[in-house]
Amino acid sequence: MARKTGSHSEITGPLVRKAAQRLFARKGFAAVTMREIAAEVGVQAGALYLYTPDKQTLLFELMRTHMQEVLAAWEREPKGEGPLKRLEAFCRFHIRFHLERPDDVFIAYMELRSLTPENFAVIEKLRHEYEDHLEAILAAGQADGIFRIPDTRLATMAIIAMLTGVNTWFREGGRLSRERVERIYWNMVRRAVGA
Amino acid sequence: MARKTGSHSEITGPLVRKAAQRLFARKGFAAVTMREIAAEVGVQAGALYLYTPDKQTLLFELMRTHMQEVLAAWEREPKGEGPLKRLEAFCRFHIRFHLERPDDVFIAYMELRSLTPENFAVIEKLRHEYEDHLEAILAAGQADGIFRIPDTRLATMAIIAMLTGVNTWFREGGRLSRERVERIYWNMVRRAVGA
DNA sequence: TCAATAACTGAACGTCCGTTCACATCAAGG
DNA sequence: CCTTGATGTGAACGGACGTTCAGTTATTGA
Known part of the structure; x- marks a missing residue:
């Protein structure tokens, strides 16, 4: 369980942002799927919604x-x-x-x-x-x-x-x-x- | 029937290009659908494929x-x-x-x-x-x-x-x-x- | 030891995508 | 007049999309 009061992993969260950043820059926002971002992070697509609405x-x-x-x-x-x-x-x-x-x-x-x-x-x-x-x-x-x-x-x-x-x-x-x-x-x- | 040897309408063709141009510029290539372009021209999506592969x-x-x-x-x-x-x-x-x-x-x-x-x-x-x-x-x-x-x-x-x-x-x-x-x-x- | 909870899976949802195709329409050529 | 070919419809195709969610796992505090 996380010590801090903030919710969600402090490891995966930044990884999601970094993966999204790379993919958005390379292919464009509309051309990137949530499944691609998730694959880059090493999780399933559903898990991303723990870190962004x-x-x-x-x-x-x-x-x-x-x-x-x-x-x-x-x-x-x-x-x-x-x-x-x-x-x-x-x-x-x-x-x-x-x-x-x-x-x-x-x-x-x-x-x-x-x-x-x-x-x-x-x-x-x-x-x-x-x-x-x-x-x-x-x-x-x-x-x-x-x-x-x-x-x-x-x-x-x-x-x-x-x-x-x-x-x-x-x-x-x-x-x-x-x-x-x-x-x-x-x-x-x-x-x-x-x- | 068209007089010229070139295939396809010489009216609709340019309209398709103009509509695509406007929409691609406004929303980005990936965010524009063929159905949107067709609607702008005033035809069904399938008709676009008479003018582009x-x-x-x-x-x-x-x-x-x-x-x-x-x-x-x-x-x-x-x-x-x-x-x-x-x-x-x-x-x-x-x-x-x-x-x-x-x-x-x-x-x-x-x-x-x-x-x-x-x-x-x-x-x-x-x-x-x-x-x-x-x-x-x-x-x-x-x-x-x-x-x-x-x-x-x-x-x-x-x-x-x-x-x-x-x-x-x-x-x-x-x-x-x-x-x-x-x-x-x-x-x-x-x-x-x-x- | 065990309840609590964060982290995540895997399947499913309704929708929309690019593209294809059998068929309709209709002006023109012979 | 009737065939022809350009021009288009509308439904369908398989697949991918963003997002949701019930359930599984692992780790922790008490």
């Missing part, structure tokens, strides 16, 4: 946890002083964090349409919160005359799209090291905002 | 046609002289063409994993062909000393990700006109490549 909630919790972890990690990140340092910190953080969690990132960007409207609204709000951190940096730099940006919202979207794109081609142990990729992207962003 | 081929042909149209349209595009003009032409073309076909673009970027390995290889090759057009421009500009790019392949991926990202937020009749968006993005790209 349904398939939709399994996806939603994965995405919500991921978005909250992004936000929390950015809070903890050392950012330096001034908009320029902060922008560099953001770019490097975004690339590094996303490369560490390719499956989560893939799901967060591809499976928005698989969420119910209520769940979508929650995730969308968290995503917007993250984008606002970048936009605030750009607006501060613009106000200081350090950046030359015609539209901070547009620049925010452009930079995030560019940085997130790393996940589509970067391979560990490939031609370019992560540090080198970070530096090159940071330089492109710095020049793009006119600094 | 199966669901997978329907997706594949949509993606192949789209990629071929992108390549053909870029061929026709007036490009101007020199790497700088050509890069501007590419950026403006990419944004404009993609905004004109949001459903096709969404499918082309999201449903790669829904393709069989053989079909995936075909689409991937066409996509690479398109990327190579941009990379050639960047390499030419780098050779001429007009651009300052540490890695042309990386810059290619970064620019395409950034430009394609417009589709995720741009809305016709919104705060920014398409022309203004084109100009701002082009300026960001120009500065990002050091020109």
